[in-house]
Amino acid sequence: MHRALTPRSPRPPRLLLAALLPALAACATSSECPEGPVETPTTDTPSPRATSREAPATVAGPLRVAVTIDDLPAHGPLPPGETQLSVHTAILDVLDAHRVPAVYGFINAGKLERAPADRAVLELWRDRGHPLGNHTYSHADINKVGAAAFIAEIERNDAALAELVGDTPAARRSRRAFRYPYLRQGADAETLDTVRDYLLEHDYRLAEVTVDFGDWAYNPPYARCRQQGDDDAIADLRWSFIATGLAFLRWSDQTARALEERRVPHVLLLHSGGFDAVALDELLSAYERQGEVEWITLDEALADPLYQRDVRAPSEYGGTLLEQIIERDAPAPAPVPFMIQPLGLLENFCT
Numbered sequence: 564m565h566r567a568l569t570p571r572s573p574r575p576p577r578l579l580l581a582a583l584l585p586a587l588a589a590c591a592t593s594s595e596c597p598e599g600p601v602e603t604p605t606t607d608t609p610s611p612r613a614t615s616r617e618a619p620a621t622v623a624g625p626l627r628v629a630v631t632i633d634d635l636p637a638h639g640p641l642p643p644g645e646t647q648l649s650v651h652t653a654i655l656d657v658l659d660a661h662r663v664p665a666v667y668g669f670i671n672a673g674k675l676e677r678a679p680a681d682r683a684v685l686e687l688w689r690d691r692g693h694p695l696g697n698h699t700y701s702h703a704d705i706n707k708v709g710a711a712a713f714i715a716e717i718e719r720n721d722a723a724l725a726e727l728v729g730d731t732p733a734a735r736r737s738r739r740a741f742r743y744p745y746l747r748q749g750a751d752a753e754t755l756d757t758v759r760d761y762l763l764e765h766d767y768r769l770a771e772v773t774v775d776f777g778d779w780a781y782n783p784p785y786a787r788c789r790q791q792g793d794d795d796a797i798a799d800l801r802w803s804f805i806a807t808g809l810a811f812l813r814w815s816d817q818t819a820r821a822l823e824e825r826r827v828p829h830v831l832l833l834h835s836g837g838f839d840a841v842a843l844d845e846l847l848s849a850y851e852r853q854g855e856v857e858w859i860t861l862d863e864a865l866a867d868p869l870y871q872r873d874v875r876a877p878s879e880y881g882g883t884l885l886e887q888i889i890e891r892d893a894p895a896p897a898p899v900p901f902m903i904q905p906l907g908l909l910e911n912f913c914t
C-alpha cells in the first residue's frame with residue numbers, strides 16, 4: 564500500500580482545493596456512471612504565466628511519460644484465481660503491447676521471506692528486459708524507522724538486487740535507481756539530508772515521481788468485488804480509475820508548465836496490484852488517445868533539468884517532485900486546481 568486511505572496531506576495555503584471532481588466523487592458511489600472515461604479538456608492550454616513569455620519549443624509536441632511500477636513482487640490483495648506471477652505477467656504483456664520501454668520495477672526483497680516463490684516474479688521482470696530498482700527491503704517508512712535503519716534497508720535490498728541482476732556496470736546502474744516508499748523523504752531536515760547524502764554518495768538516482776493518482780487504492784476494493792462477483796461495482800472502479808488518472812496527468816502537466824514555463828517529461832507511479840493489471844491497458848490507451856502521450860524510459864525523464872534539482876523539502880506526508888518544489892519554494896505558480904483522489908469512497912466498494 565502506498566499511503567493511508569485518507570486525503571494525504573494538508574496542502575500549502577497557496578494551493579486552492581478548488582477541484583474536487585464532484586462528478587467523479589458522486590459516480591464512485593453510484594451505479595449510474597457513464598461507461599467510458601470522462602471527456603477532459605485538452606492539455607495544451609498554456610498557463611497565464613507561461614503565456615507572458617515566448618513559448619518554449621518544448622511546449623509543443625507529445626507529453627512524454629515514463630511508467631514505473633512499485634512494490635514488486637507483491638502489492639495488495641490478490642483477486643480470486645490470480646497469482647502474483649499471473650498479475651505481473653499481465654502487467655508486462657500490457658506494457659509490451661503499448662511499447663513502453665524499460666519500465667522500472669521497484670522491489671521490496673523482504674517480501675520474499677514470507678513468499679519465497681514470488682522470486683519468480685522478479686526473475687520474470689528481469690528476463691523480459693525491464694530493470695529492477697530499489698524500494699527498500701521491507702517498504703520502510705522513513706518517518707517511522709529513522710535515517711540509520713532506512714539506510715540499512717536500502718543496503719539490504721541492494722544485496723538482494725545484486726543476487727537478481729548481478730554486479731556488472733549495467734546491473735549496478737539499474738540497482739542504483741531509488742524510489743522512496745510512500746514518497747516520504749524525511750519529516751525533518753537532518754533525516755532527509757542524512758539519507759539523501761548517502762544516496763548521492765553511492766551514485767543513486769532519485770526516481771522522483773510527478774504523476775501519482777492513488778492507483779494503489781483500487782486494488783483492495785477490486786479484490787473484494789471480484790470475490791463477490793459484483794461486475795457493476797468493478798465497472799465503476801474502472802471508470803473512476805481512468806478518469807482520475809487522466810485528471811492527475813493533466814494537473815501534473817499544467818503545474819509543471821506553470822513552474823518551469825515549458826513542458827517537462829513526467830514520471831508516472833503505478834503499483835503491481837491486481838486491479839492495476841486489469842485496468843492498465845485502458846489507462847495507457849486513454850493517455851495515448853486523450854493526452855497524446857509518448858512513452859519514454861525513466862532515465863530519459865531523469866535527464867531533464869527538472870530532475871537534476873536536489874530538492875530537499877522535509878515533509879511528514881511526502882509527495883511528488885512537483886509537490887516538493889511547491890512546498891519548498893512556494894513559487895506561487897498560476898493557480899492550477901489541486902486534485903484529490905476519491906480514496907475514502909473506495910473503502911465503501913463491495914464491503
Ligand SMILES: [Zn+2]
Pocket residue numbers: 564565633634698702744745
Ligand atoms: Zn511502495
